[in-house]
Amino acid sequence: MILARPMIRAAAATGLSLFAALPAWAQDVATQAASMPNPGNNAWMMTATVLVLLMILPGLALFYGGLTRAKNMLATMTQIGAVAALAMLIWVTYGYGLAFGPEGNAFISWGKFFLSGVTPDSTAATFTSEVISEYVFISFQMTFAAITIALVLGGVVERMKFSAVLVFAAVWLTIVYFPIAHMVWEGRGLFFTMGALDFAGGTVVHINAGVSALVAAIMLGKRKGYPNEPMPPHSLTLTMVGTGLLWVGWFGFNAGSALEANGSAALAMINTFVATAAAGLAWMATERVVGHKGSALGFCSGIISGLVAITPAAGNSGPFGAIVLGAVASVVCFVFVARVKPALGYDDSLDAFGIHGIGGMVGAIGTAIVYAPSLGGPGGADYAIGGQIVTQVSAVAATVVVSAIGTAIAITIAKALTGLRVAPDVELEGLDLGEHGERAYN
Amino acid sequence: MKLIMAIIKPFKLDDVRDALSAVGIAGMTVSEVKGFGRQKGQTEIYRGAEYSTNMVPKIKLEVVCDDALASRVVEAIQQAANSGAIGDGKIFVLDVAHAVRIRTGETGETAL
Numbered sequence: 309m310i311l312a313r314p315m316i317r318a319a320a321a322t323g324l325s326l327f328a329a330l331p332a333w334a335q336d337v338a339t340q341a342a343s344m345p346n347p348g349n350n351a352w353m354m355t356a357t358v359l360v361l362l363m364i365l366p367g368l369a370l371f372y373g374g375l376t377r378a379k380n381m382l383a384t385m386t387q388i389g390a391v392a393a394l395a396m397l398i399w400v401t402y403g404y405g406l407a408f409g410p411e412g413n414a415f416i417s418w419g420k421f422f423l424s425g426v427t428p429d430s431t432a433a434t435f436t437s438e439v440i441s442e443y444v445f446i447s448f449q450m451t452f453a454a455i456t457i458a459l460v461l462g463g464v465v466e467r468m469k470f471s472a473v474l475v476f477a478a479v480w481l482t483i484v485y486f487p488i489a490h491m492v493w494e495g496r497g498l499f500f501t502m503g504a505l506d507f508a509g510g511t512v513v514h515i516n517a518g519v520s521a522l523v524a525a526i527m528l529g530k531r532k533g534y535p536n537e538p539m540p541p542h543s544l545t546l547t548m549v550g551t552g553l554l555w556v557g558w559f560g561f562n563a564g565s566a567l568e569a570n571g572s573a574a575l576a577m578i579n580t581f582v583a584t585a586a587a588g589l590a591w592m593a594t595e596r597v598v599g600h601k602g603s604a605l606g607f608c609s610g611i612i613s614g615l616v617a618i619t620p621a622a623g624n625s626g627p628f629g630a631i632v633l634g635a636v637a638s639v640v641c642f643v644f645v646a647r648v649k650p651a652l653g654y655d656d657s658l659d660a661f662g663i664h665g666i667g668g669m670v671g672a673i674g675t676a677i678v679y680a681p682s683l684g685g686p687g688g689a690d691y692a693i694g695g696q697i698v699t700q701v702s703a704v705a706a707t708v709v710v711s712a713i714g715t716a717i718a719i720t721i722a723k724a725l726t727g728l729r730v731a732p733d734v735e736l737e738g739l740d741l742g743e744h745g746e747r748a749y750n
Numbered sequence: 751m752k753l754i755m756a757i758i759k760p761f762k763l764d765d766v767r768d769a770l771s772a773v774g775i776a777g778m779t780v781s782e783v784k785g786f787g788r789q790k791g792q793t794e795i796y797r798g799a800e801y802s803t804n805m806v807p808k809i810k811l812e813v814v815c816d817d818a819l820a821s822r823v824v825e826a827i828q829q830a831a832n833s834g835a836i837g838d839g840k841i842f843v844l845d846v847a848h849a850v851r852i853r854t855g856e857t858g859e860t861a862l
Contacts, residue, residue: 538801540794600795609797646798659797 359560379738518665587614
């Protein structure tokens with residue numbers, strides 16, 4: 309039922325067996341007894357889950373916080389923490405049911421609201437005959453919902469009200485995230501049945517967050533003074549610390565998406581090293597080529613774009629395919645962030661779209677290429693790149709449409725309820741004081 | 751008495767201090783300052799967004815000495831702070847009317 313990784317090889321067989329295993333807690337005592345969670349797999353998935361939490365707090369909070377101005381440091385980090393916490397509560401209340409509930413269709417599911425019926429003995433299927441504890445699976449998927457809404461904030465920081473952030477997050481998770489997570493990762497989901505390859509959430513998490521950040525940033529308007537006033541990052545030291553924590557946590561995100569401590573997780577792990585390494589250096593090399601100095605922020609930006617790009621391909625690529633994919637994504641993101649964005653003039657403050665959106669798209673489409681066995685990927689001998697690219701592009705396009713429309717609705721609701729944007733004097737003074745009554749540095 | 755005020759590059763401070771000790775200067779005041787002259791500022795680039803800062807960090811050094819020593823102090827600073835590049839700084843010499851050592855109340859050159 310869950311992740312989209314093995315769809316090409318196993319769409320028919322796995323789809324059925326996953327279905328059979330899903331409602332095991334309620335119906336089939338014999339099946340349940342036969343499929344006890346392997347403690348090794350459970351232990352790895354618990355570890356992977358808390359690694360994803362590490363990506364949010366403090367990873368993303370420091371990465372984003374360092375990029376903002378000092379007067380908005382706490383507001384940025386607090387928004388990230390608060391939406392992540394809100395997402396966790398919504399997830400167990402109805403999010404899990406909407407994404408992975410027992411009843412459903414290609415677009416949404418329902419049931420298991422308030423986690424009804426889930427017990428310590430409940431299990432969730434992996435991609436083999438193994439199962440893991442359902443509470444672990446629920447927790448793992450919970451952290452994905454939490455980080456995705458936190459990533460969206462990169463487009464809107466330094467000017468959005470805290471109350472508006474919370475309203476937006478609740479609506480956005482409900483009408484954008486849960487349906488897309490269902491469509492990509494659940495056995496009946498639209499993209500899952502299409503056979504789209506998305507190992508760890510390039511579409512659900514990164515393209516989704518990036519596009520949503522772009523739409524939200526445009527609807528919210530530019531920060532006062534952008535782009536005429538200088539708005540340099542206030543602490544690239546903290547951004548570098550956050551980058552490191554994101555990279556470490558990303559092993560939980562990518563290798564955890566195998567749902568077992570197996571060879572597929574091992575492949576995702578090595579790819580998460582090498583694609584990222586290539587991307588960090590490729591961004592700095594690109595800076596040199598265009599006449600800049602190789603910069604710390606460039607290195608960090610490259611790291612993130614590589615992590616984003618390898619996410620859909622983590623278990624769907626050989627290590628050298630991953631290196632090429634990471635490097636290409638890094639160069640494309642650089643061109644987009646440093647050249648295209650200024651020309652277009654919108655204010656995606658921390659480049660959530662430029663890196664997560666664009667890097668996610670490069671990764672999603674590139675996955676179709678690096679999956680090929682001739683390039684070292686794990687695809688079968690009869691794998692056809694061309695047809696898969698069409699599938700990947702369709703999944704990306706559909707995600708872009710759902711994200712954009714859903715975000716427009718969520719921002720409109722947040723604006724009606726809260727006013728959306730802080731007053732001009734609060735923006736000038738900083739959101740730390742204006743919205744939270746404290747300063748990051750005294 | 752003369753007040754010798756020099757604006758120098760920060761990394762030259764230790765050299766200048768050693769040179770002044772060698773000519774017999776026993777005290778000085780140093781501040782971190784910013785400014786610009788022919789050297790202009792620096793350009794910072796963050797993800798392609800260029801910001802030019804038009805102020806460059808410098809060190810301001812103030813020394814008061816008796817008239818006889820002033821020319822040697824100026825010469826010592828000029829030589830020690832010289833890197834041959836623009837932005838090496840300037841030296842200004844001003845007359846000082848009076849000086850008092852706070853602890854003892856001594857005045858004039860004995861207060862230095």
